[in-house]
Amino acid sequence: MQDNIVVIKNAKKTFHVKSSDGSRKLLHAVNNVSLEIKKGEVVFVIGPSGSGKSTLLRCVNRLETLTSGEILVDNKSVTHPESDIREIREEVGMVFQQFNLFPHLTVLKNITLSPITVKKISREEAEKNAIALLKRVGLEEKKDAFPEELSGGQQQRVAIARSLAMNPKVMLFDEPTSALDPEMVKEVLDVMLDLAKEGMTMMIVSHEMGFARNAADTIILMDNGEIVEKGTPDQIFNNSTEERTRQFLKHVL
Amino acid sequence: MAEIKRNTNKIEISDGLLIPDRNENGLFSAWRISFFGALLILLGLIVFSPEPYFEIIKFIPDGLFNTFLVTISSIFFAMIIGLFTGLGRISRNPLINGIANIYVEVIRGIPLLVQLFYIYYALGKFIQVPSIIAAIIAMAVCYGAYIGEIFRAGIASISKGQMEAALSLGLSRPQAIRKIIIPQTLKVVLPPLGNEFIALLKDSSLVSILAVADILRRGREFASNSFQYFETYTLIALIYLVLTLFLSRMVGIMEERMKNAR
Ligand SMILES: Nc1ncnc2c1ncn2[C@@H]1O[C@H](COP(=O)(O)OP(=O)(O)O)[C@@H](O)[C@H]1O
Ligand SMILES: [Mg+2]
Numbered sequence: 001m002q003d004n005i006v007v008i009k010n011a012k013k014t015f016h017v018k019s020s021d022g023s024r025k026l027l028h029a030v031n032n033v034s035l036e037i038k039k040g041e042v043v044f045v046i047g048p049s050g051s052g053k054s055t056l057l058r059c060v061n062r063l064e065t066l067t068s069g070e071i072l073v074d075n076k077s078v079t080h081p082e083s084d085i086r087e088i089r090e091e092v093g094m095v096f097q098q099f100n101l102f103p104h105l106t107v108l109k110n111i112t113l114s115p116i117t118v119k120k121i122s123r124e125e126a127e128k129n130a131i132a133l134l135k136r137v138g139l140e141e142k143k144d145a146f147p148e149e150l151s152g153g154q155q156q157r158v159a160i161a162r163s164l165a166m167n168p169k170v171m172l173f174d175e176p177t178s179a180l181d182p183e184m185v186k187e188v189l190d191v192m193l194d195l196a197k198e199g200m201t202m203m204i205v206s207h208e209m210g211f212a213r214n215a216a217d218t219i220i221l222m223d224n225g226e227i228v229e230k231g232t233p234d235q236i237f238n239n240s241t242e243e244r245t246r247q248f249l250k251h252v253l
Numbered sequence: 254m255a256e257i258k259r260n261t262n263k264i265e266i267s268d269g270l271l272i273p274d275r276n277e278n279g280l281f282s283a284w285r286i287s288f289f290g291a292l293l294i295l296l297g298l299i300v301f302s303p304e305p306y307f308e309i310i311k312f313i314p315d316g317l318f319n320t321f322l323v324t325i326s327s328i329f330f331a332m333i334i335g336l337f338t339g340l341g342r343i344s345r346n347p348l349i350n351g352i353a354n355i356y357v358e359v360i361r362g363i364p365l366l367v368q369l370f371y372i373y374y375a376l377g378k379f380i381q382v383p384s385i386i387a388a389i390i391a392m393a394v395c396y397g398a399y400i401g402e403i404f405r406a407g408i409a410s411i412s413k414g415q416m417e418a419a420l421s422l423g424l425s426r427p428q429a430i431r432k433i434i435i436p437q438t439l440k441v442v443l444p445p446l447g448n449e450f451i452a453l454l455k456d457s458s459l460v461s462i463l464a465v466a467d468i469l470r471r472g473r474e475f476a477s478n479s480f481q482y483f484e485t486y487t488l489i490a491l492i493y494l495v496l497t498l499f500l501s502r503m504v505g506i507m508e509e510r511m512k513n514a515r
Contacts, residue, residue, distance in 0.1 A: 061421050090423040100418035104436050113432065114422035159418075166423060 004072075005170055005201050006037040006060060011069035013055050013225075029055040031225035032069075037170070037218075040199045044212040047222035048248060053205040056222070057172050060203065061085075061092040074169055090118060093163030097175040099155040101147035101162070107134070108143040111162045119166070126165070133161040137191050153184030157191055164195075171195065173204040189215075209253055213237060221245045288498040295491045305481050309472070309488050316471030317492075323385065323457045323467060327392035328450055334397025339404025340430070353401065360398035366459055368395050373463045388460035396453050400446065407442035408434060440511055447504030451497050458493070468492060 013030040030052045037043050045053045058064040060071060062078050062085050071078040073088050102110050111130035115121045121129075134140045137157040139150075147155055156176055163171060173192065177185045189211050196202060196215050206212060212219055212233060219236040221228045221244070229242045240246050298306040341353025360368070372394075373387040382390075411434055419429035461470035468489060476485040 063417055063421065086423050086425060089421055092421070094418075094421040096414055096418065098412070098414050100412075100414035102415065102418070102433055102437075104440070114424060117428055117432065118423040162422070 003039045004036045005039050005041075005074055006035070006203065007070075007072040008033055008035040008056075008060070009070045009072075010034055011056065011059060011071060012067045013052070013059055013064055014067040028225045030059065030066075033222075033225070033227055035220065035227065035230075037201060037203060039169075040201055041217045042196045042202045042215055043204065044216040044219045045203065045205045045222060046207070046209075046212065046219060046248070046252075047228070048251075051222040052225040053222055054174050055225075057094075057174050057203060057205055060170075060172055061089050061094055063094075086118070090166050091169045093166060093168035093171040095156070095159050095163055095171065095173045095176050097178050099147075099152070099159045099179070101155055101159055103147050106144050106146055107139070107150070107158050110147070110158060111165045114162070115165050130161070130165060133164050134158075136164075136194075137161045138187075151184060152180045153187045156180065156184075156188045160188075160191055160195075170201045170203065173202065173206065175205050175207070177206065177208060207252060209237075209249075221248060223248070284498060284502065288495065288502070291491050291494045291498070295488070295495065298488065298491075305479065305484050306488060308479075309475055309481075309485055312475045313468060313471050313488075313492075316466055316468040319385065319465055319470075320454075320457055320467040323388055323392065323460055323465065324454045326389045327396060327453055327457070330389065330393035331396035331400050331449075331453070332446075334393060335400025335404055336435075338397060338401025339408055342401060342405040343408055357398045357401055360395055361402075365391070365395050365456055366462070369459060369463055384463040385460075385465045388457075388463050388465050392453065392457065392460070396449060400449055403442050403445045403449065404438065406445075407438040410441055411437050443508055443511055444504075447501070447508070450504065451500050454497055454500060455493065 011030055011033045012028065015027045015029055016024055017027045018024055033052075033056060035043075045056065047053055055064055059066050060073065060078065066079050069079070074091055076088055077083045078085070078088055101107075102113070105113065108127060108130055111133060112123065112126040115126040115129065116123060131140060131143060134143055137160060139154055139157055139161070142150060142154065142158070147158070150158065160171075160176075176192070177188050180188065185208070189208065192202070192204070193211075193215055204212075204216075214233075216233050218230060219233055220230045221236065221242070223244050229236065229240060229245045231240075236245060237249065240249070299310055338353050338356060341349045342357070344350045344353070363371075369388065369391045372391040373384060377387070415433050415437065416426075416429055419433045420426070424432070457467060458469045461467050461473065464470065466474075472485045472489040476482045479485075
């Protein structure tokens with residue numbers, strides 16, 4: 001138990017949705033999901049569109065609140081209404097499909113904003129850290145640029161650096177390369193691969209199957225809000241026991 | 254590259270051939286002709302026909318002062334009211350949200366002139382304040398609702414991902430609003446805000462009805478003593494024209510600055 005960083009217990013997330021005939025119905029976006037992620041583990045979440053991958057990820061830092069069940073990050077409850085969610089969010093980095101850099105701030109300020117505002121680190125030290133991080137993602141010379149002056153791949157690398165600046169224990173990625181032109185995918189995946197090698201715990205929603213095969217310790221296949229199958233890349237890609245998994249992989253490979 | 258769609262409520266003018274650039278006509282742009290034309294006529298009248306125009310001008314300065322006082326104070330308070338109204342309109346707290354919504358609906362449904370009367374004469378039954386204070390309150394309350402709508406639309410135009418990114422970095426909601434949402438909103442709302450400022454300057458002439466001695470009121474006093482209605486109101490119209498055109502140019506310059514400086 002001790003070395004589990006993320007523990008998800010019977011997580012359920014239900015949305016109330018209006019269907020086309022005007023009636024309201026319940027949609028089980030995440031349905032009874034349990035999952036444990038060890039320190040340093042790289043978990044890929046795959047599955048068809050609408051299967052609840054993003055919702056599950058967003059519940060881990062409470063951008064969505066669970067309907068029932070429990071999630072712990074580093075032994076602290078994310079879901080308990082009285083827990084200090086800000087403290088937990090400091091430990092959980094999140095990278096979005098659309099990058100979500102702050103367009104009115106330079107690259108450097110994007111990265112230093114949270115360490116200065118939340119962690120109360122001095123500007124000097126925050127900038128020193130930020131520049132080291134930019135070096136790591138290969139964008140040191142862009143520190144004074146504004147986001148709109150960067151390519152998509154560069155923006156996403158800055159977004160990763162921005163998350164890392166908070167020294168998170170876990171990083172969540174929601175389709176980090178889906179909004180990128182094909183030639184920029186690799187530069188982002190390379191940064192993520194480095195992170196994985198350095199022992200970062202990561203939970204990644206991605207359709208990059210080749211990348212999943214290389215980088216994943218564990219792959220989870222979701223469908224209809226449920227975990228259909230969980231295993232190593234070899235188990236999932238070559239020896240799947242589930243018909244639904246084979247069907248899905250046939251579509252995407 | 255994926256485009257992040259923002260500011261969809263703003264119309265970007267393309268570099269198509271059909272629409273001339275606002276500044277393209279150089280010396281002969283509509284703004285220049287109106288502004289310098291009005292200024293020249295104004296000066297010409299004063300210099301070449303000091304009787305009565307210079308007399309009128311000498312009569313008007315406290316009016317100018319009061320017009321500025323009302324306009325600037327009203328803009329200041331309307332901005333504060335507007336910002337909180339805009340935040341209230343997007344608040345998740347149903348009480349705050351409800352109050353903000355009702356305020357906007359009610360105020361937008363009552364003519365400014367009626368609001369001026371209401372605050373000065375009707376509420377004057379309970380609390381008496383100097384007419385200039387009543388005027389500023391009425392203008393600020395009225396324009397606060399309109400500016401609130403501008404802020405609401407501005408905030409709504411910022412993508413949801415901005416707030417989510419800020420929250421997931423550990424910022425609190427108020428911190429995210431202060432550091433991420435409001436700075437981006439200010440940029441989006443500047444052009445429509447500028448239009449409100451100009452409208453407010455013009456509408457400030459309504460306060461003359463409460464016996465606030467603004468430009469128009471002073472002009473009326475002069476005219477009713479001298480019976481020189483044509484001359485007086487010509488001058489007053491020119492003064493307003495110069496002021497609003499000047500303000501609109503200032504707003505335009507500020508917009509340019511913001512665009513370049515981010
Ligand atoms: N905020 C929301 N309100 C209503 N329904 C939602 C919301 N977010 C997601 N859903 C629904 O929940 C289901 C799972 O969505 P999502 O987690 O985004 O799937 P995925 O990321 O696997 O494509 C979908 O049917 C989606 O329409
Ligand atoms: Mg998704």
